[in-house]
Amino acid sequence: MKPLFEQDLKVVNVGLQGFATNIAAAGGQVTHLSWSPPAGADAALGWMLAGMTGEPRIEEANRAAYERYLGAQPRLVDFVLARDAIPALAERRILHSGPPIAWRDMCGPQQGAICGAILYEGWAGSLEAAEKLAASGAVALAPCHAHGAVGPMAGIISPSMPVWVVENTAAGNRAFCNVNEGLGKVLRFGANAPEVLERLRWLGTEFFATMQAAVRGLADADLKPLMAQALHMGDELHNRNAAASGLMFKRLALALLGSKLDGGAIGRALAFVAGNDHFFLNLSMAACKSMMDAAHGVPGSSLVTVMARNGVNFGIRLSGTGDRWFQAPANPVDGLYFPGYTIEDAAADLGDSAITETSGLGGFAMAASPAIVQFVGGTPADATANSRRMLSITLGSNPAFTLPALNFGGTPAGIDARLVVDSGILPIINTGIAHKKAGVGQIGAGITSAPMACFNLALAALGDALAGRGR
Amino acid sequence: MKPLFEQDLKVVNVGLQGFATNIAAAGGQVTHLSWSPPAGADAALGWMLAGMTGEPRIEEANRAAYERYLGAQPRLVDFVLARDAIPALAERRILHSGPPIAWRDMCGPQQGAICGAILYEGWAGSLEAAEKLAASGAVALAPCHAHGAVGPMAGIISPSMPVWVVENTAAGNRAFCNVNEGLGKVLRFGANAPEVLERLRWLGTEFFATMQAAVRGLADADLKPLMAQALHMGDELHNRNAAASGLMFKRLALALLGSKLDGGAIGRALAFVAGNDHFFLNLSMAACKSMMDAAHGVPGSSLVTVMARNGVNFGIRLSGTGDRWFQAPANPVDGLYFPGYTIEDAAADLGDSAITETSGLGGFAMAASPAIVQFVGGTPADATANSRRMLSITLGSNPAFTLPALNFGGTPAGIDARLVVDSGILPIINTGIAHKKAGVGQIGAGITSAPMACFNLALAALGDALAGRGR
Numbered sequence: 030m031k032p033l034f035e036q037d038l039k040v041v042n043v044g045l046q047g048f049a050t051n052i053a054a055a056g057g058q059v060t061h062l063s064w065s066p067p068a069g070a071d072a073a074l075g076w077m078l079a080g081m082t083g084e085p086r087i088e089e090a091n092r093a094a095y096e097r098y099l100g101a102q103p104r105l106v107d108f109v110l111a112r113d114a115i116p117a118l119a120e121r122r123i124l125h126s127g128p129p130i131a132w133r134d135m136c137g138p139q140q141g142a143i144c145g146a147i148l149y150e151g152w153a154g155s156l157e158a159a160e161k162l163a164a165s166g167a168v169a170l171a172p173c174h175a176h177g178a179v180g181p182m183a184g185i186i187s188p189s190m191p192v193w194v195v196e197n198t199a200a201g202n203r204a205f206c207n208v209n210e211g212l213g214k215v216l217r218f219g220a221n222a223p224e225v226l227e228r229l230r231w232l233g234t235e236f237f238a239t240m241q242a243a244v245r246g247l248a249d250a251d252l253k254p255l256m257a258q259a260l261h262m263g264d265e266l267h268n269r270n271a272a273a274s275g276l277m278f279k280r281l282a283l284a285l286l287g288s289k290l291d292g293g294a295i296g297r298a299l300a301f302v303a304g305n306d307h308f309f310l311n312l313s314m315a316a317c318k319s320m321m322d323a324a325h326g327v328p329g330s331s332l333v334t335v336m337a338r339n340g341v342n343f344g345i346r347l348s349g350t351g352d353r354w355f356q357a358p359a360n361p362v363d364g365l366y367f368p369g370y371t372i373e374d375a376a377a378d379l380g381d382s383a384i385t386e387t388s389g390l391g392g393f394a395m396a397a398s399p400a401i402v403q404f405v406g407g408t409p410a411d412a413t414a415n416s417r418r419m420l421s422i423t424l425g426s427n428p429a430f431t432l433p434a435l436n437f438g439g440t441p442a443g444i445d446a447r448l449v450v451d452s453g454i455l456p457i458i459n460t461g462i463a464h465k466k467a468g469v470g471q472i473g474a475g476i477t478s479a480p481m482a483c484f485n486l487a488l489a490a491l492g493d494a495l496a497g498r499g500r
Numbered sequence: 501m502k503p504l505f506e507q508d509l510k511v512v513n514v515g516l517q518g519f520a521t522n523i524a525a526a527g528g529q530v531t532h533l534s535w536s537p538p539a540g541a542d543a544a545l546g547w548m549l550a551g552m553t554g555e556p557r558i559e560e561a562n563r564a565a566y567e568r569y570l571g572a573q574p575r576l577v578d579f580v581l582a583r584d585a586i587p588a589l590a591e592r593r594i595l596h597s598g599p600p601i602a603w604r605d606m607c608g609p610q611q612g613a614i615c616g617a618i619l620y621e622g623w624a625g626s627l628e629a630a631e632k633l634a635a636s637g638a639v640a641l642a643p644c645h646a647h648g649a650v651g652p653m654a655g656i657i658s659p660s661m662p663v664w665v666v667e668n669t670a671a672g673n674r675a676f677c678n679v680n681e682g683l684g685k686v687l688r689f690g691a692n693a694p695e696v697l698e699r700l701r702w703l704g705t706e707f708f709a710t711m712q713a714a715v716r717g718l719a720d721a722d723l724k725p726l727m728a729q730a731l732h733m734g735d736e737l738h739n740r741n742a743a744a745s746g747l748m749f750k751r752l753a754l755a756l757l758g759s760k761l762d763g764g765a766i767g768r769a770l771a772f773v774a775g776n777d778h779f780f781l782n783l784s785m786a787a788c789k790s791m792m793d794a795a796h797g798v799p800g801s802s803l804v805t806v807m808a809r810n811g812v813n814f815g816i817r818l819s820g821t822g823d824r825w826f827q828a829p830a831n832p833v834d835g836l837y838f839p840g841y842t843i844e845d846a847a848a849d850l851g852d853s854a855i856t857e858t859s860g861l862g863g864f865a866m867a868a869s870p871a872i873v874q875f876v877g878g879t880p881a882d883a884t885a886n887s888r889r890m891l892s893i894t895l896g897s898n899p900a901f902t903l904p905a906l907n908f909g910g911t912p913a914g915i916d917a918r919l920v921v922d923s924g925i926l927p928i929i930n931t932g933i934a935h936k937k938a939g940v941g942q943i944g945a946g947i948t949s950a951p952m953a954c955f956n957l958a959l960a961a962l963g964d965a966l967a968g969r970g971r
Contacts, residue, residue, distance in 0.1 A: 258742075261734055261871040262733045262734040262735075262742060262743050262871075263732055263733040263734050263743075263904075264733075271729075271733060272733050272734075272743060272746070275743070275746035275747060275749075275750060276746060278746075278749075278750055278753075279746060279749055279750075279774045282749075282753045282770065282774075283767075283770065283771055283774055286763065286766060286767035286770060286771070287767060292757065292763075295757060296754075296757035296758060299753065299754065299757060300754055300757070303750045303753075303754055399904035399905055400732040400733075400904040402904075403908075408907060409904050409905055409907055409908075410907075433734075433870035433871045433873075433880050434870055434880055434905070436879060436880060436881075437874075437880075
């Protein structure tokens with residue numbers, strides 16, 4: 030031991046910063062490594078995690094699920110009314126974002142949007158009547174995700190709204206998403222004023238007929254190459270869709286130029302698409318949903334196939350635990366607020382759009398999108414670091430979606446719940462921020478993360494399932 | 501001196517690497533700084549440069565010229581036949597890229613393109629007759645730059661070809677560029693086969709009439725904000741114009757949707773635009789020409805306002821030396837060659853498209869465009885380093901054109917010939933590579949640089965002008 034004490038100390042400190050600070054203050058040389066115990070130091074969960082790490086059944090299931098994700102080929106095959114695509118909407122039912130939630134527990138924007146949808150459907154004649162109807166339970170509510178669908182923010186899909194139909198042609202499964210209404214006063218932020226309903230009615234009639242012809246006349250309906258190209262043009266396909274929207278506009282315009290439809294209707298429909306740089310978000314979400322649904326339902330897999338928020342709770346699903354949701358209170362969003370607003374005004378994290386991160390896009394692909402930091406905060410270096418960090422919690426990287434700033438490495442993809450619990454690194458999500466009151470609209474954008482408790486719960490359930498225990 | 505010799509040597513070596521290598525080989529500690537004498541160690545030029553560094557008349561002239569460049573507001577104001585925009589084309593004249601050059605001295609692609617233009621104009625009935633006519637001197641030749649115009653590669657503009665008209669609305673000066681024909685067999689690479697002329701005829705008739713209506717009906721014709729947006733979408737606006745072309749397509753399509761023109765003609769014109777990701781290059785060039793012409797003609801200014809190549813010589817102009825060209829043999833292009841071709845097959849550096857670099861775009865804005873390295877070679881880190889390096893030879897950076905990867909710093913802009921000669925750092929240029937034989941077309945793309953001799957000659961001429969001497 031003697032030689033050790035005669036040398037100058039060179040210390041590596043792991044974990045608590047305090048020890049390192051004291052050594053440095055005493056003039057010692059110290060390198061601090063940030064580390065925290067796996068499973069949040071929960072001994073029972075830690076033991077379970079240890080048993081699941083490298084577990085052959087999980088490894089095999091994840092390989093299968095991940096390959097189905099990688100092999101998915103999303104194609105925009107149709108544009109139809111929701112009731113014609115989603116059997117559950119043959120009844121008086123409204124779909125919403127996030128995990129299941131009762132009317133009385135919903136956040137302001139989601140309640141406001143449901144009232145708007147009730148008026149849009151003509152099930153009530155006034156806002157008061159709509160609210161009463163919703164509260165009475167006479168309108169069934171269900172998560173979009175329970176019916177192969179996704180919706181941004183409030184995520185409202187009612188029977189007469191048109192939805193994009195994206196098919197994963199590799200497996201034949203289909204996913205649905207509503208139409209992006211643009212910014213300002215829109216249903217997805219809980220607005221339900223007459224002009225909001227007016228726009229919805231136009232989207233469901235003239236726009237619907239025109240775009241259906243466009244979609245059915247597309248020369249190229251494959252979305253994966255378009256999304257890959259957009260990643261090379263500064264999009265991350267969640268909060269930045271300017272390039273993808275432009276590429277899609279080109280395809281839709283060319284399809285419509287050959288059609289026999291009324292020129293005025295074509296002009297109005299294309300002007301609407303051209304004027305909304307978030308237009309592609311809803312197509313990106315449907316494409317991602319079709320890719321993740323392909324990977325869902327592999328027994329034993331710890332792959333996360335859904336992350337979604339209803340403005341109250343954040344919920345996830347694993348491929349290997351079927352349709353069970355694992356929930357925790359949704360986090361607030363740290364971001365850039367529009368002038369006059371602060372985090373005090375914000376609804377908690379809201380919407381199904383985190384399906385993009387679940388698929389390796391959005392926050393996971395931020396390295397593709399240095400310009401997005403002007404919208405969500407931070408620096409371009411942070412954006413690149415975020416993509417790198419997500420590699421620690423994913424099963425791999427997707428060679429179909431390459432990131433120029435990471436020397437054309439694939440985007441981190443396929444969140445493994447085990448890696449999240451082990452490393453304590455949470456999936457990051459780029460997201461818009463809604464005002465907590467219905468109808469005010471978007472008040473900012475920023476970065477948030479999934480709550481750790483979701484992953485702990487999911488992993489415990491997966492462990493029980495593998496051990497043949499029910500909970 | 502004694503303490504010096506008793507210490508371990510810590511050497512900083514400046515200039516020749518050999519000394520450093522020897523010290524390192526002998527076990528010494530050495531830091532090598534790459535450096536070479538200013539003005540290429542030409543003593544006379546070096547003295548002149550020293551006299552011009554910080555010279556108040558040059559500083560004042562450069563400030564004025566640079567401000568005019570920064571203040572320029574390029575707007576796409578019209579689309580007309582070249583003879584209606586450029587007075588010199590009222591006669592039997594053809595404009596070409598680069599500095600002035602006689603028919604017999606031209607490179608293969610430029611001769612081939614001129615023959616094609618003669619056939620297009622109907623001045624001869626066969627290729628042989630066209631070649632004879634050109635050789636006879638009966639068709640006048642002049643550089644595009646001599647007439648407010650620019651053209652990529654061979655840069656051919658003949659009287660009946662349509663040209664984009666871009667006006668710098670801040671000063672009223674106008675610039676012109678021809679239409680990008682797409683890739684493959686095209687006039688600008690020297691091809692003159694029947695299908696090339698057929699396309700030119702369509703561009704000069706149906707496409708011309710349709711696009712003229714589109715341009716005249718544009719709701720937003722300002723190009724600077726569009727270019728700034730494209731820089732945030734992965735373009736550098738010389739060899740990568742995918743985003744800008746898409747943004748322009750959107751504007752043109754919306755303008756045409758309101759028109760009373762034939763639907764078939766609109767469909768064909770828009771399909772042509774949509775199918776060419778280089779479509780915007782020629783608009784980018786005209787916009788850059790209008791910005792640099794604004795800065796041209798300030799007596800005493802060492803700002804470079806033109807860099808252009810005719811496939812034989814590279815020529816530059818300074819703001820302060822009027823219409824004089826300073827020329828040197830054009831460099832070959834180091835790049836990625838298409839399968840089956842090597843640098844042996846390549847024409848020397850060709851075209852007016854280096855007007856983009858002269859304006860701070862193209863190679864200077866490579867940090868905006870990491871994906872371009874797949875086209876011109878290198879890594880995304882090289883692309884960023886190129887933009888940083890160009891800051892050493894420019895008067896500043898353009899706050900209107902920001903680069904996300906450089907934390908939203910402006911693109912380096914306003915090449916000062918003094919800084920080039922002083923530092924030995926040459927302006928880099930992203931460029932396409934033409935086959936040296938007429939008609940083969942593009943065989944690659946890569947990065948090249950302006951030859952130093954141009955800047956030495958230009959600086960000497962500026963020095964003479966300031967000293968009241970003629971040369």
